[in-house]
Amino acid sequence: MNIKGILRSTAAKFIAFAGIVGCFAAAVIIGENAIAGCGRDGMIYQFETDFSQSSYMAGQVNNTAVTLEAALEGGISRQEFEQQTRDFPGSYYGVMNGTVISNAELNDSATQNAAFYLIARPDDATQSNISWYYMPFDDGPIDEYNVRSTTYPLGTVIRVCVTSEQAAQYQEIWSAQKNTFAHTIYIVLTLTAAALALFVYLLFVTGRRPEDEEVHFATIDRLPVEVNVVLFWSVLGTAAGLNIALMSELLSGSGDLSFLLLPSILFFVAAFAFALELTLLLVRLLKAGSLARRSWCIRAFRWSFNKIGVLCTGTWHGLGRLRLAFTKAILGNYKTRNVVLLFTAYSVVLAFLAAAFAGVGGSFFAFVLGVGWFLAAGYFLIRRIDGFDRIVAALQKMRGGDLSFRLTDMPEGVFAAMAEDLGSLGDGMQAALQNEVRAERMKSELITNVSHDLKTPLTSILSYSDLLSQLELTPEEANDYAKIIHQKSLRLKNLTSDLFDISKVQSGVEQMVCERLDAVTLVRQALAEQEAQNSGLVLKVTLPERELPIWADGRKMSRVLENLIGNCVKYAMKGTRVFVSLDERDGKAVFEVKNTANYEMDFAADEITERFVRGDAARSTEGSGLGLAIAKSYTEACGGMFEVEVDGDQFKVRISFPVYGL
Structure with a gap:
């Protein structure tokens, strides 16, 4: 079996499919184990570049300050305050109306020397080196004159801080979690790259068999396109949602649900395998040109389009020609179709990643980034498809005998290099053709010259030999004829010897x-x-x-x-x-x-x-x-x-x- 047969075999496709699912399963297991492992100590590392930017520590300081404000105002009892802040590793000091709640004597200078601190006063003269989410003394209602109705007595202040020594144990956990996540990300990226490579391979070979070039369908391929899409997102979305919900519960530590982790992962992997098969189903339909026939929406659109076309005959013909031209341009040959498939798969992966990581930096930013990247990739592919078509046209012209044809204004990169190589190839072929014509001419002249140079002395030898044998000659005449025969024989001998010598040296025998x-x-x-x-x-x-x-x-x-x-x-x-x-x-x-x-x-x-x-x-x-x-x-x-x-x-x-x- 040749290479094409091996690549299109059922065993190779199954191995590739299993490889993609295996890479996905390994990535999910490794990733979720890393998250679950970090969740035992709390998610202190939250993708900051340095511990001084720790969102976890900022939240600890901020929450303590807000809880302290509630205790000073009487919203909660001191016992309840101590219960809520029992795990706070730092120091706090709050005073209002002579009431002091603190676990350390803090002044502004000592507070500002801490690694994480917040100082709040009712006059909004807030000082802090953390990113905080809710400010104390900032939640009183505002009346019709834009004046806050809640008033605080002079001297009211809240000081909260965590020193480097107090944060040392958290910094150690933060560093360990950072190393764990970095190692996990490297592994997950490697597995993702391998899965994408196998996925691209499956895009090319799905539906193909070694024995022919036809597209072969499976039983599941009879599903309408809309059912395929609904199944894809419902199954994968449900599995992903359950998995994310379970991970959130594990991270929050609200209950011991770790026994559900493995079943959740298995369900997620099975859903992914099913979604992958649904994706390959669409690819097979697209290759066979059956996507429109299996789509209820497209068939409904065509039906409506045809009905409208009956009313607008002239416009209908124009739109029909436009539709045929577009179809031919996009799906007219397998090379363009493969590029479109790759581009579509790339776009789907990009959309999935944008949706998965929408929370990091905001969904709007992810959407804008995805759209911009999609448009840039589309422009890049259009330019490359045009360059490819021009290369094919140039090869056809050269095959037809137009060796002087040259490609200009090609896209930078591989196509520009290919155009230059084609120009050099044309020059080389022209030079080879000229050399071939010259060699044929020289060969013809060689045969002519050899025949002439051998014929001339032989003719003289035969003529004078005939004269010697037929005429009664005097000794003087006979000697003259014999001398001429001898001279012509010597010339023939020298010619033969020279020809033999040059043949030996040019053939490498000499x-x-x-x-x-x-x-x-x-x-x-x-x-x-x-x-x-x-x-x-x-x-x-x-x-x-x-x-x-x-x-x-x-x-x-x-x-x-x-x-x-x-x-x-x-x-x-x-x-x-x-x-x-x-x-x-x-x-x-x-x-x-x-x-x-x-x-x-x-x-x-x-x-x-x-x-x-x-x-x-x-x-x-x-x-x-x-x-x-x-x-x-x-x-x-x-x-x-x-x-x-x-x-x-x-x-x-x-x-x-x-x-x-x-």
């Missing part, structure tokens, strides 16, 4: 026997063997006085220099100067030979080194067209560089080798 050579000695020997001094040319030779060692095959390099200098002797214009030089440049031994041609050079420098290519296309009696090709092949096989330059009638060849021993 063995190079490299050794240390003196380039100066090689050039001098080549000049002497070619007798260039007696060819009617003026030689200008520049050679270094010292040895210039290179690493190469001596026999092959002698052949290279022989071919180059031989070309000068044969094809340079008589009476002109031929420049031969050898020197060291940047750690390389550079040999150059330059001459003035006796024919018009109308060829490209990179073509003259191809096999059977002659500088003078009209020349057919001399040379094989292999000399420069052999020279270049031998040079490169020995590790050197071979370059040809053409400038008007000037022909230059440059050979360079690294100086050996540097």
